[in-house]
Amino acid sequence: MSKILNLSENTTDEDLRHLTTLLLYHLVEKSGGQIQFKLEDAHRVRESLATKMVQMQVGDEIRLRIINRLPELS
Numbered sequence: 001m002s003k004i005l006n007l008s009e010n011t012t013d014e015d016l017r018h019l020t021t022l023l024l025y026h027l028v029e030k031s032g033g034q035i036q037f038k039l040e041d042a043h044r045v046r047e048s049l050a051t052k053m054v055q056m057q058v059g060d061e062i063r064l065r066i067i068n069r070l071p072e073l074s
Contacts, residue, residue, distance in 0.1 A: 011058055023064055
């Protein structure tokens with residue numbers, strides 16, 4: 001997966017794993033308690049990340065975004 005950017009300087013890898021897990025639980029809860037997908041769908045999404053960047057902003061709110069990668073970063 002692409003690098004995660006815009007993290008607070010004080011965020012450790014352990015904090016990041018914890019935040020990522022919380023975001024996943026939050027997403028599942030907001031989706032009615034269940035998310036269903038095929039393994040091939042997950043592989044396709046992961047491959048598409050080659051042209052995208054995953055950005056996590058940590059502050060009072062936690063935001064996770066997938067954005068198009070700038071051409072000079074490809």
